[in-house]
Amino acid sequence: MYNQDKKRYGSGRIPYFQKLYRKTQSANNKFLKMFYKVIFTLAKRKKFIELSADTVIGEGLYFGHAYCITINPNAKLGKNINLHKGVTIGQENRGKRKGAPTIGDEVWIGINSTIVGNVTIGNNVLIAPNTYVNCDIPDNSIVFGNPCIIKRSQNATEDYINRKV
Structure with missing residues (x-):
């Protein structure tokens, strides 16, 4: 995936921690994988990003600011996801929505939005800034409010979608 992102966007346009995330995922040698994982951890801490190297995220990921x-390690994100400052994709630990979100392809998530619980976000969805999502969202939707x-x-x-693959 990393090589496809690099070919598509060039070497200087993706945030450094994101390049390391892709390298960590694609490394076949366990020592090289560990090396990238350590560097990735340092790079993401600098930007206050909580993202596990094991999180499943499709191609075309874009971080705006x-x-x-x-992002909870158990969340699953599809292709062409755009995330902005202050976004939380979290897990719920009890109740009927116990679990982490699954997010489809071509989803734009605005500033300070929160998605929690075992919910499914469809394809071609725009989540407006400051929106709290704790329910399933169908394909081809705009979501706002709490x-x-x-x-x-x-x-x-x-x-809306940047870096479409």
Whole structure:
């Protein structure tokens, strides 16, 4: 995945910690993998990013203002996800939504948005800034508010997704 990202975007356009994340995932040698994991950990701490090297994230990941972002290691993120400052993708530890989110392809998540629990976010979804999501969101939707207000839109993320693969 890392090599595909590098070919698509060039070497200087992806945040350094994200390059290390991809290298950690793609390393076949266990010593090289450990080396990248240590460097990745140092790089992400500098930006206050909580992201496990084992988290499943598809190609085309984009961090807009990559600071103070938390992604639970059990969350699954699809292709062409855009995350912005202050985003939390977290786990719920009790109740009917116990677990971590699954997020589809081409999803734009705005500043300070929170997604928690075993919920599914569909494809082509725009989550507005400061939105709290704790319910399933269907494909082709715009979501805003707390509690979630869901509006159907065929072109929800049109002109929003950066670094599309």
